[in-house]
Amino acid sequence: MTRIAVLSLKGGTGKTTVTLGLAGAAAARGRTVLVVDLDPQANATAALGIDDPPFTVSDALADGRRGIAADALMPSTWPVAAGVHRVLVLPSERSLEHRSSTAPGSSARLSRVLHKITGSETLTLIDCPPTLGELTRNALVAADAALIVTDPSYFALTGAAQAVEALDIVRTSTNPRLVAAGIVVNRVRARSAEQVFRLAELREAYPDLLLDPVLTERVSVPASQGAGVPIQAWAGAGAREISRDFDLLLSAIDSRLTATRTQPAGGFA
Ligand SMILES: Nc1ncnc2c1ncn2[C@@H]1O[C@H](COP(=O)(O)OP(=O)(O)O)[C@@H](O)[C@H]1O
Ligand SMILES: [Mg+2]
Numbered sequence: 001m002t003r004i005a006v007l008s009l010k011g012g013t014g015k016t017t018v019t020l021g022l023a024g025a026a027a028a029r030g031r032t033v034l035v036v037d038l039d040p041q042a043n044a045t046a047a048l049g050i051d052d053p054p055f056t057v058s059d060a061l062a063d064g065r066r067g068i069a070a071d072a073l074m075p076s077t078w079p080v081a082a083g084v085h086r087v088l089v090l091p092s093e094r095s096l097e098h099r100s101s102t103a104p105g106s107s108a109r110l111s112r113v114l115h116k117i118t119g120s121e122t123l124t125l126i127d128c129p130p131t132l133g134e135l136t137r138n139a140l141v142a143a144d145a146a147l148i149v150t151d152p153s154y155f156a157l158t159g160a161a162q163a164v165e166a167l168d169i170v171r172t173s174t175n176p177r178l179v180a181a182g183i184v185v186n187r188v189r190a191r192s193a194e195q196v197f198r199l200a201e202l203r204e205a206y207p208d209l210l211l212d213p214v215l216t217e218r219v220s221v222p223a224s225q226g227a228g229v230p231i232q233a234w235a236g237a238g239a240r241e242i243s244r245d246f247d248l249l250l251s252a253i254d255s256r257l258t259a260t261r262t263q264p265a266g267g268f269a
Contacts, residue, residue, distance in 0.1 A: 002257065003114075003124040004181055005139035007166075008149045009159045011130035014186035015149050016043045017221055019127040021246035024078070024230035027085045028247070032122045034073070036114070037092035038139055039129040045091040049077025049228040053091035060090070060113040061099045061138075070117040078230050088118075099135065107174060110138035132166045140170040145181040145257055152185055152198040152214075157205060164209075179260045181253045182211040189217050211252045213245045 006019045016039070023033045037044040038057060045053065055072040069090055076087040110126075118124060126139040140146060148163045150156045160183055171178040183206055189195055203210050220236035227234075232243045 002145065003126065003143045004253070005126040005128055005136070005143035005146045006149060007128040007132070007136055007139065007146060007163060008130065009132060009162055010155070013130075013149045013151045013159075014184075014215070015039075015130070016047065016127050017225070018147065018149050018184055018186060018215070018249075019044055019125045020047055020225065021215075021231055021242070022250055022253075023087050023123075023125055024232040025243070025246040025250045026123045027078075027087050027230070028083075028232050029250075030083050030085055032085050032088070032119065034088045034090065034118050034122050034124045035076070036069075036090040036110075036124060036126040036139075038096070038110070038126055038135050039092055040094050040096040041129070042092040042094070042096075043225075044127045045089060045093075047225040047228060048087060048089045048091075050074055050089055050091045053093065056091050056093045056096070057110075057113075058093050058096040058099055061096070061109050064109055064112065066112050067115045067117055069113040073117065077228060079233055081233070090114075096135070107134065107137040107141045107170075111142035114142055132162065136166070137170065140167065140178060141175045143175075144177055145179050145253075145260075147181040147253065148183045148209075149186055150183060150202070151187045152192075152195040152202070154198065156185075156198050157201055160202065160206065164206075179257065180209055182256050183209045184211050184249065185214040187217045188214045211249060211256075213248050213252075215242060215245055215249070218242045 006015045023035050026033045060069040060072050074089050076089050080086050128136045128139050146167050150160050218238035220234050220239035224231045224234035
């Protein structure tokens, strides 16, 4: 089983985009995928075609019983082609915001409600809110791996450093099996000298963690999300190119995790 928390310190870097892109890539390979939407903004829930869900991750966390999230799972409305699996969703809603300030020791709540709700072959992607608060801590405690998303901006380096530090803290305190799935750089624009510089800076600081390929800014990304269609099934400009990159990224993450698992315990970098 692989459970990957997708996180970053700020909004708009592409956590939801990477979650959806990898979910589509894995489904296209015939893998069973569960997307856990842990952001009260519920962008992933909407992009996966779920409107006004009757039972959400917020309800599951409030209930807190082991495995209770199974009751909230919904199939996404993404079109299913031959050989493509349907993506399952644990939807979010606004009220999830109020679950972020629960009692100390509550960081294992998500792990508990997700207990055995999927088969061992399922790829679970947890789309985190844009902070390292209680909800993201819950995701890191429930996950086997953490994928850090950043844009190639001035804040990328400090943001990535803080995220890696957050992983270390959770790993040494509560979840020893947590590993880094890597750092994804998203929203890269060709011909931006500033971005080339930031990218080089990131590569130098995290030579082993930075994943290839980096993801380019493509107009088809917001367009497909707004239409509730996976980028893999979108016909707009650049959709095929970024779909290929998501597929390559999935392979890169898979190899990293396989390599990490076969190594003796060690650090992230
Ligand atoms: N590679 C990309 N190309 C074009 N637009 C993108 C790309 N990545 C993200 N976006 C857009 O930027 C906005 C923020 O991305 P999102 O994935 O929602 O970020 P986050 O979940 O980190 O807040 C969304 O409208 C999304 O469609
Ligand atoms: Mg998001």
